Structures are given as structure tokens and as C-alpha cells.
Amino acid sequence: MFRRRSFIDLIARIPGLGLLAAAAGAAPQAKPAARDYFRELGVQPFINAAGTYTALTASLMPLEVRDAWQYATGHYVKLTELQDAVGARIAELTGADAAMVTSGAAGALTVGTAGILTGADPEKIRRLPDTSGMRNEVLIQKPHRFAYDHAVRSAGVTMLEVETREDVERLAGSRTAMMLFFNDANNRGAIRDEEWVRLARQHGVPTFIDCAADVPPASNLTKYLKMGFDLVTFSGGKGLMGPQSAGLLLGRKDLIQAARMNTSPFSDTLARGMKVNKEEMLAMLVAVECYLKRDHAADLREWNRRCDVIASAAKQVKTVISEVFVPPIANHVPHLALRWDASAVKLTPIEAMQRLAQGDPAIEACPLTDKERLVFGVWMMQPGDAERVARRVKEILKGAA
Numbered sequence: 001m002f003r004r005r006s007f008i009d010l011i012a013r014i015p016g017l018g019l020l021a022a023a024a025g026a027a028p029q030a031k032p033a034a035r036d037y038f039r040e041l042g043v044q045p046f047i048n049a050a051g052t053y054t055a056l057t058a059s060l061m062p063l064e065v066r067d068a069w070q071y072a073t074g075h076y077v078k079l080t081e082l083q084d085a086v087g088a089r090i091a092e093l094t095g096a097d098a099a100m101v102t103s104g105a106a107g108a109l110t111v112g113t114a115g116i117l118t119g120a121d122p123e124k125i126r127r128l129p130d131t132s133g134m135r136n137e138v139l140i141q142k143p144h145r146f147a148y149d150h151a152v153r154s155a156g157v158t159m160l161e162v163e164t165r166e167d168v169e170r171l172a173g174s175r176t177a178m179m180l181f182f183n184d185a186n187n188r189g190a191i192r193d194e195e196w197v198r199l200a201r202q203h204g205v206p207t208f209i210d211c212a213a214d215v216p217p218a219s220n221l222t223k224y225l226k227m228g229f230d231l232v233t234f235s236g237g238k239g240l241m242g243p244q245s246a247g248l249l250l251g252r253k254d255l256i257q258a259a260r261m262n263t264s265p266f267s268d269t270l271a272r273g274m275k276v277n278k279e280e281m282l283a284m285l286v287a288v289e290c291y292l293k294r295d296h297a298a299d300l301r302e303w304n305r306r307c308d309v310i311a312s313a314a315k316q317v318k319t320v321i322s323e324v325f326v327p328p329i330a331n332h333v334p335h336l337a338l339r340w341d342a343s344a345v346k347l348t349p350i351e352a353m354q355r356l357a358q359g360d361p362a363i364e365a366c367p368l369t370d371k372e373r374l375v376f377g378v379w380m381m382q383p384g385d386a387e388r389v390a391r392r393v394k395e396i397l398k399g400a401a
Contacts (some may be wrong), residue, residue, distance in 0.1 A: 046362035047385045051331055051377030052238035056364055059241040059380055068286040072279040079265050086281045093288050095222045098256035100249050101284045103274040105212035108233035108249040109151035111271045115258030116178050116206050117155055125262055128270040129156030135177035139168060141189035144182040152180060164190055172203040181209040184330040197228040206230040213330035215239040218296060231255055242287030246280040306378035306386035307336040313390035317397040319344040337373040347400035349374040355396050363389055
């Protein structure tokens, strides 16, 4: 619902309209009490000490992104015209040949694969996922198989697993449509990212890399394009803090154009249901703009401070020790791990995690928590959350000591 106060706040940001906004807000108005929708529905909000996990609704959109979303709700536009304009602007910001906003990174995997399979051929587009007569084999390293390759398989391809350069040489051929790379598995496969691109180019095969959770660092938005990957996808609702229902597909202009032809607003297409409306498109553009303007060094200092606040409180309980670690690729931000002597604190990390989730306020710790350590992903916390988490963690551990 478009709220008057949101509109006044929005036009106040537009040069020359500040006085108009002030005048509009001068007359006293009876403001109805805001509805607490989640309370009405019996849904419990929580402090996000986990990270950008989809099941926990990932990130919160900054004010500028919410304003863009709200602005879009009040206007009709031609969707393809907006897709053209937003894609061109995102491509300019990221250094891509072309770009589009998708229904998350998983949606990008589907439409990107479809575009590679069909090109601009209307008959092939209508036939998917029937790929008979098309190049329909996708090479992927065995350690790179992941749950989201279902989004690729849905286009009608067959995944062929490889482990060595020799495997690629043996299997790449006239039926090879694409070589898929899962960036988080870069350190687990025998063929690293740059060599993967070189091998694909030798065989004239397009490459697609999934970098869904791999921002920050901001440099990743351009790194893999410069490396030579033909298509790159990022989640919109994780580190970029755009709409959780959106994602980015960046890469070759012909492939982006073909991907767009395989989805909404075109009706007889594989990904017609993966609809992206004007709100997601505009908000995703503003999210990218805001992210690239952020003080990333200041963000890092604040994340480390949050880790220190929680660790300092927890270590007031005997035997508790802390460690700050940064995952090497995906979710590349400081995480805090707490460990303790089970004979001194009679509570397992999993039990501590459960008590945090059941408390008031409810606190969701990171799913990386296991029987050895209680883990917190601090980067999605809001102001004051670290202090609240610290008090609750100390209370739980002290009570079990």
C-alpha cells in the first residue's frame, strides 16, 4: 500500500521539491496506528545473527532501495522498455556487455541456460525443455554439483561430470552446449576458474559461473566478466541487499537477449512463471548503485566490532573461547565461532542455538553451527542487535555453567 508519509519522504529527496514536501507535511494529520502484520499473522520476527540465507529471508533492503520499489508501484511502464533501460544501466555499472534482472540467481541459471540453448530461435524457445536436435550437454566438474544445478537441468539438458582436463577434452564435442562453474567450489575442483574458461574457449563452448553468494567483495561484480566467463549470476537479496526475489544475470549481449526471450513477458516460454516486475527491476538497479557507493572498509570495521561485542560477553563465562573466521568465497565476511568445555558449560552448541531461537528476542544463529561450535554471521544485524545477542548469549552460557 502506498503510504502518504513515504511519498512525502520520497519527494523531499528530489531537488526543488523539498519546500513542497515541507508544505505538504505542515498540516496536522491524524495518523492511523501502523499495523503489526507479522503479529497479526502469528509470525515471529527475529534478530538475524545467521547471514543471508533464503529460508531466513536473507537481507533487508536499504531505504533508497525501498524508495525505488515504492516509486515503481505508482506508475505504469512498458516492461520491455524498462528492462532495456535497467539492463543498460546495470551493465554500465558492472562493466558487462549486457545485463538483466532475474527472479533470483536460480532464475538466472534457468533463463541463462535457456538462452544458450535456443539463441533467438522462436521455434526452439517454444520447444524447451524438449532439446532434441539441439546442443544439450552441460559439462560440470564433479565437486561442483550442487542443489541449484536443478535450475539448469530444468531447461532439458544432460549434465556430464568431469574431473580432469583430459575428461573435458574427451567429452567436449558437437553436443556440448555449455560449461557450468560453481564459484564456491573453485578450491574443490581440479580445474580452476581461469583454466575452465580457457578450455571452453578452445572448444568454442559458452561458460556460465554461479556467484550467487559471492558479494562482497564488490570487485567480484567485474572479476569474472574480465576473466572471460560468458554469463555470470549474482543473487540480488544477499550482499547486494536488493529484493530477495531478484538476481542479476550479466554477460554477452547475444546471450542476455536470448535469455530475455525465454521468460516474461513472453508467454510461450520455459521461464514465463519466473516473472520480474517493475518493482524488482528498479529496486535491483538502485541496490547495485548503493552497493558500489558503500564504504566497504567501514562495513568491515563494523562487522568485526560486532564479533568483538559478542565474543567479549561470551568469554566472561569460564572456558569459552572465540574465533573470527572469513569463508574464502561465498559469504566472504567475518563470522564468529564460540567454543567451550562441555564439562564446564553443560550445553551443546546446537542446544544453545535452539535456546536463542526460542527466546525473547528470538535470535537466529548461523546454520554453520555444529556440535563443536556456535557460529554467528553478524553482517545482517541491525543497530543494537550485537549488544542484544551478546547479553542473551552470556545469559544462556552462564546459566549452563
